[in-house]
Amino acid sequence: MSQQDPSAAPHDDRPRGDPWHAFGYVVSGVAFYGFLGWLLDRWLGTDYIVAIGIIFGAGLGIYLTFSRFNRALPPDSSHDQHEQN
Template sequence: MTHEPSNRREENALWSIFGYLVSGLLFWGGIGWAADHFFGTTYLVLIGLLVGMGGALYLVWLRFGRE
């Protein structure tokens, strides 16, 4: 039973990382999609997705990579 807190902490970390990645893609991809509709372009959603993934990876690195 001594491994249970460690496993729980790792599971919580994995869910946090997953949440960062999904929310970054949805938020910035959504902004890119809205900007595409507003400006009549087709490439801003891709830029939004790339910014979202880059930002999410940076946040994961800040939170978990420097420990």
């Protein structure tokens, strides 16, 4: 009977695709930049900067989500050595 060594299994350093992380990035961006836009609206006497802040925050949250979950993995040198043998 053969047993596999758990330390020999390939280690994947990519973050897992947890939807709560993506949700947190987008909601945090909308809340933070929407609040900053609201503060600027109150200070400047306008009523459109909050919408710009919400859109910018959502875009930044989506960007952070893609940059986190689409990170390129470094080449695995041990995998290349096994293919050469």
